[in-house]
Amino acid sequence: MNRANPRCIVVGAGGISGAWFPPLLEEKVEIAAIVDLRKDAAEARAKQYGLDCLCTDDLDLALRTTAPDFAVDLTVPEAHADVTVACLQGGAHVIGEKPMAASMDQARRMVAASERTGKLYMVSQSRRWDRKHDSIRRTLASGAVGDLTTLCCDFFIGAHFGGFRDEMDSPLILDMAIHHFDLVRFLTGLDAEWVYCHEFNPKGSWYRGDVAAVCVFGMTGGAVFSYRGSWCSEGFHTSWNGDWRIVGTNGTLLYQGDADPRVQRVAGDEGFHRPLEEVAPVPSDLEATGMHGALLEMLRFLREGVRPQTECHDNIRSLAMVFSALESSKVDGPVRVKI
């Protein structure tokens, strides 16, 4: 990158773009264009943030006339593949919102485009850039609970969205579980090898499709990840991050209700219940959180060539957990997680 400040275009000026403009401006990224099928939405965002930039519904024009270092793809999941591939082919690196794509075929096409063009494509999984999550990852990596054996995440929320989620086939697995599936990979450093998923639509549900699921994943190294989730569950909501219990050969890490994570581990080798001690988690030193944290990884790549953790070859493994779970539910049996 030759410019003092990197130049980007933002594609998609809907709801989530409101979380991206502030960190882009704070990091002094030049926003050369805002592209949206609804040109008025692009213009409204430019006005809101006082930007004198091209506002258009023509992505090719924006790429040609502004020659950005990178594009920020904030479109709907069904558009991610076309938009991201066009940007990569137009010479820009891409940072895109989760989920990577609306199908594995689309995701593979995006990875192939990144390889063909030599341009980087990374996905923003905002929950990775969270100080508690970063602390859990460091704590588990330090061996505080020993080798990981049993990973559990519960997600129970009564969510009355109205709109497209009420009509989707698999709203929980497709629209929400990607966060928890990516999180288990981030927290533990383990990958999913197989899955058995049962989706269902609980009695009294206000959704048309299956909005609840129980999944069992076999992870690398033999650990088992059990995931129970529902978006149609009234009372005693869990955190949106899920409530976690992570068990290792020597202890347990508990992360519930977004409270600080706690670790208990064995402190002696006698007794029916072994004596336990509580130890402090390893602190996080994350510079920035959420979308800002993701953006910093793109900027570090541009300046120093450091590859972001959610580069597409890695993130497709999280997406594969989603689509393999759906396949398992459909065939009503365990399936390999295929990338």
Ligand SMILES: NC(=O)c1ccc[n+]([C@@H]2O[C@H](COP(=O)([O-])OP(=O)(O)OC[C@H]3O[C@@H](n4cnc5c(N)ncnc54)[C@H](O)[C@@H]3O)[C@@H](O)[C@H]2O)c1
């Ligand atoms: N990280 C998070 O926690 C989080 C939260 C909300 C949304 N998201 C993700 O952000 C993305 C966008 O969500 P949103 O809530 O902003 O949606 P939205 O519907 O509010 O906005 C999407 C915008 O993209 C535009 N668009 C669609 N196709 C396009 C195309 N081909 N070219 C140009 N513009 C196009 C639409 O006109 C719309 O303005 C989704 O992938 C969603 O999953 C992430």
